[in-house]
Amino acid sequence: MHRLTRDDIEQAAHQVYQVMPATAQYPWPLLAERLGCTVWVKHENHTPTGAFKVRGGITFMHWLKRTHPSARGIVTATRGNHGQSLALAARALGLRALIVVPEGNSVEKNQAMRGFGGEVVEWGRDFDEAREEAARLAQTHGLYLVPPFHTELVKGVATYALELFKAAPDLDTVYVPIGCGSGICGVIAARDALGLKTQVVGVVSTEAAAAKLSFEARAICETATANTFADGLAVRKPVPEAFAIYSAAAARIVSVGEEQIAEAMRVYYTDTHNLAEGAGAAALAALIQERDAMAGKRVGVILSGGNVDRAVYAGVIG
Structure with a gap:
């Protein structure tokens, strides 16, 4: 995939905004109080399809x-x-x-x-x-x-990161979930196009950790299963084109357990009254896990979607 420029992403934004407005990003005070850092949430749960x-x-x-x-x-x-x-x-x-x-x-x-x-x-x-x-x-x-990963898909997805970075250009770190990789590659593309130094941290489930294993091995690894309730993360093998980008440009990849994801879904509800699906809550789960290292910093988390079945969400909220 060629390196996207700011013009590329802004042209994509022009197309996107014919269908939907930009989504919001807020520095939620209760999340800051809970975690000891400024927490900007990018609300991709507010799109016409409920996801980025x-x-x-x-x-x-x-x-x-x-x-x-x-x-x-x-x-x-x-x-x-x-x-x-x-x-x-x-x-x-x-x-x-x-x-x-x-x-x-x-x-x-x-x-x-x-x-x-x-x-x-x-x-x-x-x-x-x-x-x-x-x-x-x-x-x-x-x-x-249509493949799960393509330059045109990343170009569109990068528009949410452009919005976030325009609103909060001084973020130290952004946590973003990894499924097939368009999300993290979009964040990396926007960061680089704007010339920012923000660290980008990928997040996977411990039950679907192929991206993390591959990142650490510096070679694509495949897992036998990907049995996570966070279905947006349920991939057994990284997409090579995406892996080539995030393996070189991400700071690290963090894995979070199923209960950690569920707890982050509950935290989103109690602290912001937003609905997050499992994959959508994974970035916050990773920040909660790394809260000591992030103390006092300015952090972004991508709430990538809110499409969770009622029965599943009821079980999580309890």
Whole structure:
């Protein structure tokens, strides 16, 4: 992927803002009191699809329309947020969106994808197997296969980081969850485009730690399973193009346990009255884990989404 410039990201923002406004970022006082540092939360749970992925969906579909004008539709694999973003953007262009999810995927995310016009197919035991089926369906139906990571997706996602850094340019550290990698790569791209020195820290679940293992080994590692309730983090193997970026430009990658993620979801509710899905709360969970090292600093956390099933959230909130 080529290095994105500020102009690249601002042009992407122009496309994004035709569909949605910029999201808010706030330095929540109760989080500061709890953690002993200034905590800026970037609220990607406030987008039209409830997650940051919509930005990349918008920019990707603009690119597809320009470069593949004869495309009849797209197919992709997802655990939910990526699929919602592409379904929304495809419908706006009158294109078919076929979305492959693993069996037993979030019922409410599946419903949301259908609500945005997507056709949902359940296949495989996890995201990685759903990706294989998406590739097969692309050939069968003559649809454009949208990968989980692409320059145009990162360009769109980087717009949220541009907003955050414009509002709070003096952040010492930003914590960002890692699934397929567009989020952390977008933050890195915006930081570098603005010439900032902010450290970017990736966050994974201990139950889906391939990105952390790969980062530490300096080579791509695959895990046998990715069984985390934070489904946006449930990836068994890093995407090579994304890994090439964050392995070189992230300060470190932190792993957090399932209960730590659940506690961060509760903290978001009590301290800010915001709903966070598991992946959306992971960055805060990592900050809570590293609170001593972050004492007195200015820290950003990416609340990447709020799409959690009611039954799951009820169990977490208790």
